[in-house]
Amino acid sequence: MTDLTQTFAALSDPTRLSMVEKLMAEGDLPAGELVAGYPISAPAVSRHLKVLREAGLIRQRAAGTHRYYAVRPEAMQTIARWTMDHRSFWEGSLNRLDSLLALNPETEDTP
Amino acid sequence: MTDLTQTFAALSDPTRLSMVEKLMAEGDLPAGELVAGYPISAPAVSRHLKVLREAGLIRQRAAGTHRYYAVRPEAMQTIARWTMDHRSFWEGSLNRLDSLLALNPETEDTP
DNA sequence: CAAATAATTAACACTTGCGTTAAATAACAA
DNA sequence: TTGTTATTTAACGCAAGTGTTAATTATTTG
Numbered sequence: 001m002t003d004l005t006q007t008f009a010a011l012s013d014p015t016r017l018s019m020v021e022k023l024m025a026e027g028d029l030p031a032g033e034l035v036a037g038y039p040i041s042a043p044a045v046s047r048h049l050k051v052l053r054e055a056g057l058i059r060q061r062a063a064g065t066h067r068y069y070a071v072r073p074e075a076m077q078t079i080a081r082w083t084m085d086h087r088s089f090w091e092g093s094l095n096r097l098d099s100l101l102a103l104n105p106e107t108e109d110t111p
Numbered sequence: 112m113t114d115l116t117q118t119f120a121a122l123s124d125p126t127r128l129s130m131v132e133k134l135m136a137e138g139d140l141p142a143g144e145l146v147a148g149y150p151i152s153a154p155a156v157s158r159h160l161k162v163l164r165e166a167g168l169i170r171q172r173a174a175g176t177h178r179y180y181a182v183r184p185e186a187m188q189t190i191a192r193w194t195m196d197h198r199s200f201w202e203g204s205l206n207r208l209d210s211l212l213a214l215n216p217e218t219e220d221t222p
Numbered sequence: 223c224a225a226a227t228a229a230t231t232a233a234c235a236c237t238t239g240c241g242t243t244a245a246a247t248a249a250c251a252a
Numbered sequence: 253t254t255g256t257t258a259t260t261t262a263a264c265g266c267a268a269g270t271g272t273t274a275a276t277t278a279t280t281t282g
Contacts, residue, residue, distance in 0.1 A: 159240090
């Protein structure tokens with residue numbers, strides 16, 4: 001398993017992908033806060049967090065009995081870099097999405 | 112399983128990730144050519160291709176007895192879009208990688 | 223110290239994923 | 253038609269992933 005496949009594997013579970021997005025949107029959160037947000041048990045959440053951590057996607061910070069988790073920007077950059085490494089393949093293939101992505105990510109696709 | 116998690120799942124296997132990269136680098140290839148490139152059986156390759164196709168990452172074109180496979184640019188754009196959708200989180204966090212990614216993907220990271 | 227809270231690890235069941243070999247399909251060539 | 257090549261599907265075994273409940277570890281509080 002390469003670094004990148006491990007990253008993709010970590011994001012291939014809907015719960016984990018959602019957790020990563022939530023952590024990116026809301027910043028650091030303790031495990032308990034994540035447990036409250038998903039219809040699965042605390043141990044299940046704990047193991048999802050372990051998978052994400054071992055894949056390098058999140059880091060852990062201890063504060064008392066709490067464990068705060070945060071997404072590691074480097075992991076996201078690794079994915080971004082991979083897509084950009086192959087940009088010459090997919091750019092310009094469909095529409096002007098490539099320029100939107102590179103220059104103006106918050107703009108909606110113009111129909 | 113959302114579209115995106117299915118995409119990530121398809122790329123979470125080293126053989127499949129390699130196949131996608133090979134197809135992007137070399138263009139369309141028949142199944143047999145891919146079989147020759149990996150130390151696994153033809154049926155195993157065939158099923159990897161099926162996983163990639165069902166995830167929307169590749170498409171199939173028939174020509175005689177051959178089945179040519181090619182990466183679908185839209186799938187790569189989907190991943191690129193996701194990373195860019197969260198770009199505000201990871202950009203500027205480590206170094207100038209973000210600008211490299213956006214503007215000059217073939218430049219090496221300057222040490 | 224004892225109890226409560228936060229989180230993880232252990233043990234177990236069930237499903238999914240990935241490999242194999244053998245058989246089936248489809249197109250081409252003799 | 254018969255055989256050959258390209259590819260997929262079928263059937264099976266085994267490893268890995270994901271959920272649960274119960275138990276464990278660590279920290280704070282009375």
